[in-house]
Each structure stands twice: as structure tokens, then as C-alpha cells.
Amino acid sequence: MHVDIAGRVENLSLPITQPYIPVFECIVNSLESIDESARKGGRIDVYFHRDDRQGRLIDSGDDYLGAVRDVTIVDNGGGFSDINAKAFFVSDSTRKAAKGNKGVGRFTWLKVFEKATIESVYNQGDERYRRSFEFRKSEEGVENETLDLCKAGEVKTTVKLLNIRSEYQKHFPKSLDTLAQKIIDHLVIYFLSPGCPEVWIHDDEHEPVNLNEYFRAEADTRATEHKFAVGKHELNAVIVRFDSSLNRRHTVSYCANKREVISWGVGTRVPDFKTRFVDEAGKSFVFKTYVFGQYLDSRVDSSRTQLVLSGEDELELDDELSRPQLDTAVTDVVKNAAAPYMTTLREEKRRNIETLVANKAPQYRFMLSERYGQYIDRISPNVSDDQLDIELYKVQKDIELAHREQARQIDSLPLDGQRNSEAYKHLREQFLREENELGQAALARYVVHRRTILELLDKALETQDDGRYVKEEAVHSIIFPMRASSDDVDFDRQNLWVIDERLAYHWYLGSDLPMSRLKAVNSDENDEPDIVVFNSAKVFAEAKRSFNSAVIVEFKRPERNEYPSTDEDPVEQVIRYARKLRDSKAKTDEGRTIEVAESTPFYAYIVCTLTPRIRDIALNRDFMVTPDGAGYFRFHTQLNCYIEILSYDKMLDDAKKRNRAFFEKLQIPML
Known part of the structure; x- marks a missing residue:
């Protein structure tokens, strides 16, 4: 049966990411040839020739090495004797099947390179011969074969793989060190075996590398x-x-x-x-x-x-x-x-987690239990604090998912004797313990969030490099984003608890929106209170609903002392807002109109610096001084509205005091 070599090569699958396979095949052939010849002092030299057409900068390092174009492999093994040549000329030869050879390695030469030339000087009987031929991607494959007696030639075989194909060339390693490592990885068992022939690699730029010495030293x-x-x-x-x-x-x-x-x-x-x-x-x-x-x-x-x-x-x-x-x-x-080294790594990783938990992230403390060791093992060692925080967050989510699945399994158990078994009791105890741990973690995460918000406020209230204070917008945005409503903003970005804990939960909130755009109010007015909060009462009848309260918050720029007109008087502003809101009509979630009851209390907070002008306004309007002397308050009888003027420092200090016990309980640094 005739074999079309070109077709055989075309049908051979070889990924373009593995262009060095032909070189490995040649080296293995050389190793086996030396082994079969029983020759002492076996040696293989591999030469990588770079593409001069691409050029490179002189002394510019390995990054600028020219791409490999040709590879030459020379060995002093038995060579292409008649029996070896016959096996080469037969496709899928089984001559070396006992060694695991597939008889197709040489076809990878033509898959990656355009052609190969072979010249072999060998001993056969009492004579020495020189055989040469070309191996091409053609129908016959072998071309221009010559066979002559050779009296003086050195016994050796030279295989030249010429003109690497472009799609493979771009994936062929350039660095001699990389090539050395590739060859060792592929043939490590040969290098571990006693009596391995010397293997040298060369290029046009560096000193030759003895791979045997390279491997021994390494x-x-x-x-x-x-x-x-x-x-x-x-x-x-x-x-x-x-x-x-x-x-x-x-x-x-x-x-x-x-x-x-x-x-x-x-x-x-x-x-x-x-x-x-x-x-x-x-x-x-x-x-x-x-x-x-x-x-x-x-x-x-x-x-x-x-x-x-x-x-x-x-x-x-x-x-x-x-x-x-x-x-x-x-x-x-x-x-x-690797167990001894993994133990050291894991101990270091645990110390890093403990440090993060102690200083920044107490919500992850429960994960330090041995029960969650399998989850912690998934985290890479030697990561930054920020990345460690992210990885621990992922682990917590995995634990929560497993916890929910456990809850589903418990609920699916039949209401018979199984629920009285010891296994069920143990499962339920474990579930309740994890439920408690996850609840504590969620609370800890929220407390850490609060500490972060207070730190941001503390920083925002400091004087800037130019000696000025920030505008009220900076503080406003930390407490609640401007020009938004509670429908637009996630719960974690609503920090009204800084002003009053009761404001953490509400029915509807609008921030810097004209009254005409407040979802909870029917109004054509365009006044823009900084923050308006509506707290919903319980629903006593299907069609009746009222508000527990309404809250107005007005921020003024730190250290502002000028309020030249009545419209800018902050007390007058909140009174005007309260009157307009009380005169307007509110809506239910479904858009049905309801009246704001006369008895609905209003609360107004003016957050500002207690400058001389603010103190004058407070005294002129009959405000009382708070017991700590850091603010003023008054009740407006006609509007059923409590009004409080408080300084930024008081707002921040009060928030710190309210949360101090949580910080201490979680053992996180105080502000």
C-alpha cells in the first residue's frame, strides 16, 4: 500500500502552541540511537538558529532575541543504517513499538517545518557509509537520497529542521533557558537515568548549555x-x-x-x-x-x-x-x-487572617474556627489585605449557601421518628450554631460599615490644605446621596443613623429633589429640602394609611456665618418646608392619595457650625440650649414640629458615643 506523505502530514493533529514537539522527537531518536549502539561517551548537540531577517538590538537582552527559524540536531549514535533507514521510510513503522514509539514522530517535523535534511555517517559491517536525503511534504516524502562509502568521516547523524512555519514560529520559545527547561520537562526520566548521554543546546547569542549539568545543579x-x-x-x-x-x-x-x-x-x-x-x-x-x-x-x-x-x-x-x-x-x-511546606504557608495565612480580623474585618472572626478550615484552604497565600478581604467575603458567601442547603435538608425531613433521632438533633444544633455565627458576622459587617462612615465624616470635617472647610455637599453625600430617593439607593448607602437612629428605617426618603418630584407628596412646589423622610404607621384598614412622622434635614456649609436674606435663614427654610409638606397630600405605595394628619409630628434637623450668626438666629427665635451646650432646640406648636440645631461635631460625637459599645464588643480600634 502506497502512503501519500503530504496527506499523512496534513491529517496529523499538532497544536500550534507545541512547536517544539519535532525537536523533542529528534532528541529521543538520538537518545535511543546512542543506547542501541552501546556507545560510551554519547553526545547530542542541538543548535537553534535565529531568523536574521527579523533583526534585533545589540545587547538588548533576551526580550529582543530573534525568533528561531531552523534547528539542527547532531548525535554520535548508530545512525541511519539500512535497518534504521528502512524503518524511517515506512509510515507508522512498528520497529520501535516495544519502546512506545508510534512511528509517526518524523511527520511532526514537516508539520512544523517546511523540510528536513538528514546526513548520517555510520558503520555497517566492516564498512563506513554516508547516507543523505531530504524529507519533504510531498507525495513520496524522501527525495534526493545518496549512499556512499565514507573512509574518513566521523560517525554522526545530523538532522536539520528548516524554515519553521509562521503559525508555529510565534509560539516557539526564544530564550535558551526556556528551551532548556522545556527539554528537561519533556525528558526528565532520561536525565534521571544513569548513563544519560550529554545533551548540549546552542544558539547564535549565548554560551552553550550542558543540560545534564543544568539538571544536576538544579x-x-x-x-x-x-x-x-x-x-x-x-x-x-x-x-x-x-x-x-x-x-x-x-x-x-x-x-x-x-x-x-x-x-x-x-x-x-x-x-x-x-x-x-x-x-x-x-x-x-x-x-x-x-x-x-x-x-x-x-x-x-x-x-x-x-x-x-x-x-x-x-x-x-x-x-x-x-x-x-x-x-x-x-x-x-x-x-x-509538600505537607511540611504547606503547614508553614497555612500558619502564615492564618496569622494574616487573624491580623485582618483584629484590625479591619471582625465579621470574619467566626471563620477562624477549625470547622471552616476547608473553606480557608481555598484562599491563596501571600495575598494583599484588600485581596484577602475579597477572598474571605467569597468564602462567607459559600458558607451561607451551604447553610441554606442544610436548612432545606432539615425542612425536608419527614415528621416522624427521624426528627427525634440523635443525628437530626446534631444536625439541628450545628445549623443553629452556624445561624448564630452568620448572624453575628452580618452584624459585625454592618458595625464595621458604620465605623468607616464615621471615619469618612471625621476626615470630611477637617480643614483642607488651603485652610478652608468642605462644602455641605461632601457631608450630605456621605449621609445620603444627593438628588436621589430611597427607591434609588441601596440600604448600605443610607447613613441617616448618624443623625438619628430612628431614621435608619423609613417608608420613603427624598434627597435634594424638588417637592414636585417627591414620590410621597402631591405638590407643584420646587423648593428642595436637603433630606425629607417619611415614616409609615401600621395599616389599620385597607384604605386608610397615615405617617408616623416626617423628618426634614438641612445641611449648611461648615463655618458658614452669612445668611443675608430670610429665604436663606435655615430655621425659616425648614419651617417653610414643613408647612408646604403639611399642606400637600401624600400618596400610598400604590399611588392612592391620603391626607397628612394634623397630629402627624414633624422633626427638623439643621446641621451646621454654631457660628455667631447661627446662635443669634437661634436666640431670636426663642430656641433653648441643649444640655451639653452643643446645640439648640424648639417645638413649633402650630406645625407640630420639633426643630433642632446641632453642630457637625455634636452630630459626629453623638454617633460615636452611640456606637462605641459595638466597636468595643467587636474589639476593633476606636476612632
Whole structure:
């Protein structure tokens, strides 16, 4: 049967992200050739030739290295003798099937490069020969073959992979260090084996690198072997420690027939592996794990880029391994090997969480219980405080979801003897304990929110660099966003409790909106009170509804002393607002009109600096001084309206005093 080489290459699947596969195939061929020849002093040289057409800056570092265009591999193995040449010329040859060879590796050469040239000087019988030919993506594949006697030539084989295809070139590593690591990762078992031939890599820019020495210096003495089983299948994991900063990730490589096939980062499954470990001497490193076994040898595809394993949702047979099964088993092996270093990381992570809880986020204190250790394990170590806060928030949401699911399970139990069982009692006790913890966490989060708001207010009331005070809008926006209503603003952004705790809950609120736009009021007026709050009473009849109270808040710029007209007099302003609101008609949620009862009390707060002008206004209007001397109050009988003038400092100090007990209970720093 004739094989069309061009068609064979075209149908070969090789991802463009793995352009170095042909180089690996050549190196393995060289290693096997040296092994078969039983030659001592075996050596392989790999030359990476850069694309001169792209140019580069002189002494500009590896970032500006030219892209690799050609690769030359030279070895002193047995060479292309008649038997080896015959196997090469036959597609899908089985000559090396016992070693796991698929007989298709050379086709990857033509998948990535335009052509290859081979020249081999070898001994056969008592004679020495030179064989040369080209390997192209053509119907025949092998072209221009020559075979001659060679009296003086050195025994060696040279394979040149020429003119890398552009789609693969952009994914081919440029740095010699990166190439060294790629080759070692792919062939680590060869480098761990005694008597491994010397492998050197070269380029046009740097000194040659001896990969055997590179590997010995980096990891050879730090390799440990771990045998384990998954189902009926025996596997072997070789875990190697790498100190070089080039190795940034802890990885697992699945290998077949001594070669890496696929790899994945352990940090994707175990967050503690997202950072380098540190030993007793303070030296950082990563673990690279290489997994081997006959089962994996039998599951590699022809291009050596994939393992044919069943997926998570596929039917699992007794003799088959799924990828999730394999990943889980290997993860356990790696975690056990890294346990001493993970313990150190987790202790440091716990200290970081404890510090954050003590200083900034007491709402997460309950997570420090051992009961939630599995959740904390999901958090990456060595993250910033801000990122740690985010991760803990995610963990809390996961705990809350699990808690709700537990509640659903409890409610679904039948009303029979099961609800009297010890298991049910234990489940319910655990649920109630978690319910209490989550409730405390929610309260703690809200108290921390309050502390933050008070800190912002404290800062806003300080003088600016130019000696001026902020405008009232700055304070106003902290307490409640301007030009908005309670329908527009989340509860967490409504901080009316700073003025009065009773204002934290209300039926409707409008901020800096003309009265004509207040949803709760029928009015054509365009006066804009800073804040208007309506508190709803209980509904005693289907069609009747009234307000418990209405509240008006007016802010004035800190240190403002000039109020030249009656319209700007803050007391006159709130009285005018109260009168207009009382004369207007209110609406229910459904838009039905109701009257504001004469008995509905109004409360008005004027927040300002107690300047001489404000004090004059208060005294002229018969206001009383508050017991602490930090404000004024008066009751307007006709409007049934209590009016209070209070300073910004009093507003802030009173809010701090009301919340001080909460701060102390949560053990968070006082303001």
C-alpha cells in the first residue's frame, strides 16, 4: 500500500502552541540511537538558529532575541543504517513499538517545518557509509537520497529542521533557558537515568548549555519517587524540586514512554500551590511532578500531545481511569510530599487572617474556627489585605449557601421518628450554631460599615490644605446621596443613623429633589429640602394609611456665618418646608392619595457650625440650649414640629458615643 506523505502530514493533529514537539522527537531518536549502539561517551548537540531577517538590538537582552527559524540536531549514535533507514521510510513503522514509539514522530517535523535534511555517517559491517536525503511534504516524502562509502568521516547523524512555519514560529520559545527547561520537562526520566548521554543546546547569542549539568545543579539530588495506585492501575510519580526562578509554578506532567505529554498547574486545584515554597534556609522553590505508568503509555495519542482518558461525565469502567480520578489521586500525592511546606504557608495565612480580623474585618472572626478550615484552604497565600478581604467575603458567601442547603435538608425531613433521632438533633444544633455565627458576622459587617462612615465624616470635617472647610455637599453625600430617593439607593448607602437612629428605617426618603418630584407628596412646589423622610404607621384598614412622622434635614456649609436674606435663614427654610409638606397630600405605595394628619409630628434637623450668626438666629427665635451646650432646640406648636440645631461635631460625637459599645464588643480600634 502506497502512503501519500503530504496527506499523512496534513491529517496529523499538532497544536500550534507545541512547536517544539519535532525537536523533542529528534532528541529521543538520538537518545535511543546512542543506547542501541552501546556507545560510551554519547553526545547530542542541538543548535537553534535565529531568523536574521527579523533583526534585533545589540545587547538588548533576551526580550529582543530573534525568533528561531531552523534547528539542527547532531548525535554520535548508530545512525541511519539500512535497518534504521528502512524503518524511517515506512509510515507508522512498528520497529520501535516495544519502546512506545508510534512511528509517526518524523511527520511532526514537516508539520512544523517546511523540510528536513538528514546526513548520517555510520558503520555497517566492516564498512563506513554516508547516507543523505531530504524529507519533504510531498507525495513520496524522501527525495534526493545518496549512499556512499565514507573512509574518513566521523560517525554522526545530523538532522536539520528548516524554515519553521509562521503559525508555529510565534509560539516557539526564544530564550535558551526556556528551551532548556522545556527539554528537561519533556525528558526528565532520561536525565534521571544513569548513563544519560550529554545533551548540549546552542544558539547564535549565548554560551552553550550542558543540560545534564543544568539538571544536576538544579534538581537531580532533590528527586523523590512515590508509587501509588488509582483503581487497579499502578503509577509512579517522580517529584523534583527546582530552585531556579524560571520555574514559577508547581506543575504535574503526565508522561508516556518516558516523555511528557500534558501538564497542569497544581495551583488550579490547591491554592496553597499558587506561590513558591520556602525551605528552612529561606530558599524558594517549586515542585514539578512527573507521573509514569503502563496505563499512561497505552493511552497516549499518535502526536504525543494528548492522553485518551474518559471525562468526568463519561461512564467509568472498571479497567478505565477518568481524568478527574487521575488528577485527584496525583493531587493527594503532591500534597503529602509538600505537607511540611504547606503547614508553614497555612500558619502564615492564618496569622494574616487573624491580623485582618483584629484590625479591619471582625465579621470574619467566626471563620477562624477549625470547622471552616476547608473553606480557608481555598484562599491563596501571600495575598494583599484588600485581596484577602475579597477572598474571605467569597468564602462567607459559600458558607451561607451551604447553610441554606442544610436548612432545606432539615425542612425536608419527614415528621416522624427521624426528627427525634440523635443525628437530626446534631444536625439541628450545628445549623443553629452556624445561624448564630452568620448572624453575628452580618452584624459585625454592618458595625464595621458604620465605623468607616464615621471615619469618612471625621476626615470630611477637617480643614483642607488651603485652610478652608468642605462644602455641605461632601457631608450630605456621605449621609445620603444627593438628588436621589430611597427607591434609588441601596440600604448600605443610607447613613441617616448618624443623625438619628430612628431614621435608619423609613417608608420613603427624598434627597435634594424638588417637592414636585417627591414620590410621597402631591405638590407643584420646587423648593428642595436637603433630606425629607417619611415614616409609615401600621395599616389599620385597607384604605386608610397615615405617617408616623416626617423628618426634614438641612445641611449648611461648615463655618458658614452669612445668611443675608430670610429665604436663606435655615430655621425659616425648614419651617417653610414643613408647612408646604403639611399642606400637600401624600400618596400610598400604590399611588392612592391620603391626607397628612394634623397630629402627624414633624422633626427638623439643621446641621451646621454654631457660628455667631447661627446662635443669634437661634436666640431670636426663642430656641433653648441643649444640655451639653452643643446645640439648640424648639417645638413649633402650630406645625407640630420639633426643630433642632446641632453642630457637625455634636452630630459626629453623638454617633460615636452611640456606637462605641459595638466597636468595643467587636474589639476593633476606636476612632
